[in-house]
Amino acid sequence: MLWHRLDPLLTRIRPHREWLALAIDAGIVALCWDITYIFRMGFERWSSAKPSYDHWVMLGLVLLYTQVFLILRIPKGVWRFSGFGEIQRLTFACAIAGLTGAVVVLMAQLVQVPRAVLGLHPVISLMGLAMVRIGYRMLYEHMRASLSGSAQETRRALVMGAGDAGRLLIAGIQHHGWVVVGLLDDNPNKVGMRVGNVPVLGPLDSCAHWARLHGITHLIVAMPQAKPMERRRALDLAAATHLPIVTVPSASELREGEPVAHVRDIEPDDLLGREPVQLDEGGISETLSGKVVLITGAGGSIGSELCRQVARFGPLRLVLYELSEFALYRVEQELSEAFPHIPLVRLVGDVRDPEHLRATFERWRPQVVFHAAAYKHVPLMEDDNTFSALRNNTLGTWHTGRAAANAGVERFVLISTDKAVNPTNVMGATKRAAEMVIAQLAAEATDQGQRTRFMAVRFGNVLGSSGSVIPKFKEQIAKGGPVTVTHPEITRFFMTIPEAARLVVQAAAIGEGGQVFVLDMGEPVKIVDLARDLIRMSGHSLEDIPITFSGLRPGEKLYEELLADADATLPTRFSRLRIARLDQRSDDVSQLLAWAGERSSASDAEVRTQLARVVPEYRPAARL
Structure with a gap:
């Protein structure tokens, strides 16, 4: 005392x-x-x-x-x-x-x-x-x-949130290099009380005052049960102190077994500040439990999270199909440790290889397929790699879909993107063409009496995925800046990797075929605001780490869209999940597939011309 x-x-x-x-x-x-x-x-x-x-x-x-x-x-x-x-x-x-x-x-x-x-x-x-x-x-x-419990120099923390999470946090970290000086809470009845022998000093908006007074080195946001907007407000108040911010696991992470005392850095999903989509866990379980599930691109950001989400529902077998040996090894090691009871099939394969796909589907007989293999980096695909993008994203979808139909797969889900809407770049145009491939495969399945249900899921940028802005910004901040943003007005729709994966498995459960599912992701986010948030929440100011603007890259749009004007949308029983009926252009996409399949290379100009014939809304960016 x-x-x-x-x-x-x-x-x-x-x-x-x-x-x-x-x-x-x-x-x-x-x-x-x-x-x-x-x-x-x-x-x-x-x-x-x-x-x-x-x-x-x-x-x-x-x-x-x-x-x-x-x-x-x-x-x-x-x-x-x-x-x-x-x-x-x-x-x-x-x-x-x-x-x-x-x-x-x-x-x-x-x-x-x-x-x-x-x-x-x-x-x-x-x-x-x-x-x-x-x-x-x-x-x-x-x-x-x-x-x-240690004579070494400690981190002096102010905890935002004086509930059960704050009490458990104090008990768990006080003897591990942390000293909790006080707690803050907006409940006036708690101010002046002691939690774990630590005083509740005042409301959340007084954090800057107490941080200066007590020589605080870190702020800990301990509000796992609070609504996302309330957590986001606490993060904004903490960021105004220019001190490093950490947080306890969110409510979903606590349900998955994360201990409260395991503080972590601010993650991308902490910045969204919106309620997660509530999904039909029972329907998903019925679709995946006891089934053989194949995931292409299993080692990628979305593919690996799909593996984790699918594994939660107890599939009979999980077939990992991945071109990168290292990515396949990494996801296999993680899944083997987290889900040792689920048999894994680890295959190094390329969706541009129809013979290998056919042999794979015939041997393992998957019942549900998630097609996540794609080239998605816009600037890399815009020049010199256009034909590779077409073959992988569009022709690869055709090969995988045909192999699935021939093997009698029950459900086939394509991972699409908002860049497929009114595309201005090659990557978006190839993904729009891939959606059209799904529409054609769905129509053929209906005409021929096949049981495979083909569908697509379209969402915006995924926070934290490879190639996204978050890892890039974090790396630049760690180096001391500057943080580079292409344009001060550029905006994007954002969702988290787990949110994207859950949307995909939900679509697999309710899809009837020939549909593209769209998540209502709220208002688009300014990239420059996201950069400012990350700088502030890392304990720096814009004077310490400035933001510079590099200009729009080839094929990049200022604003992304989730629905084209011609798309008709229908509601689902999930309030923030809608269905867009795909515009079927089977003749056009067949010609594109035939053109891409009969050659091993093509110039960038030829690829853009062929894509413009198939995707009329594609407007290639002006070439310098």
Whole structure:
């Protein structure tokens, strides 16, 4: 209890540390003057041996010492880090002040001041100054050990949220390098109470005041059950302090077994501030449980999250189809550890290889297929790689879909993108053509009496996925900036990787065929606002890490859309999930598939021309 009271006191006086240290040093110099008399004259004679003007001599020496200390910046030393270097500086300062003082006293012919006192005073002052600093360091380290279980320098935290999560957090981190100084909560009935022996200091919007007062190094947002908008408000208030922010796991992460005391950095989904889509867990389980599920692009950002989401519903077997050996190994290792009871089939394969796809589907007989394999990086696909994008994104969808239909797959889900709407780049146009492939396959399945249901899921940018802005911004912030944004007005629709994956598996459960599912993702987000948020929540300001604008890249739009004007939308029983009927252009897409399938290469101009014939809304960006 004593240390809990002493710690706030020390932090409260920290803003005045330098002047307080100078005042203490001046007091020690004055005290050591008397101690020197006692040492030289003895306890019985030290007071009577002083001349009548001794107090003026002592005052002059104290002023001299303080001036020398200021010149040598002695008060700027941090006492809790005092060591040999600090003692060296004190020795030099005391030697200069003591020598100067002795010379002035002798020149003033103040003969009643004992010469031995003048000579011994700097030595005894040095001993006093050093002992105070060493004593403070010992006290500080003992207090740290009492508060956090470690004598090492700790992180001083202010917790936003005084509920059950805050209480469990305090119990879990107080002895692991953290000291929780106080809690904040908007409930007025909690202010003034103590949670885990830590006081509730005030409302959330007072965090900047308490952070300055208590020398806070980190803010912890402990509001897992709060609504996303409430969590986002807390994050914004914390970001205004320009201190690093961490948070406890969200409610969904807690349900998946994450401990409350496991604080983590701010993740992309913390920035969205909207309610997650509520899905039909029972319907999804009926679709996936006990089934053989194949996922193409299984090692990618979306594909690997699809693997995790599908594995939760207990499939009979999970077939991982991936071109990258390293990505396949990584996702296989993760799934084997997290879901050891689910058999995995690990296949290095290319969706541009129809023979291998056919053999794979015939051997493993999947019942549900998620087609996530795609080239998705807009600038990379815009020049020199246009034909590769066409073959992978469009022709690869055709090969995979045909193999699925021939093998009697029950459900086939294509992962599409908002860039397929009124595309201005090759990547978007190839994904729009892939949606048209799905429409054609769905029509053929109906005409021929096949049971495969083909559908697509269209969503916006996925926060945290490979190639997205979040990893890029985090890397630039870690390097000290600047953070580069293409245009100050550029906006995007955003969703999180888990949210995207859940949407996909929900579409697989309710899709009837020939449909594209669209998630209502709320208002689009300005990329520059996202960059500012990440900078602030990493504990920096825009002065520390500036934002620069590089200009729009080839094929890039200022604003993305989720629905084209000609698309008809229908509601589903999920309030934020809608269906867009695809415009079927089977003749056109067949010609494109035939053209791409009969050659091994083509120029960028040829690819754009062919795509423009098939996707009439495709408007290639002007070439420089």
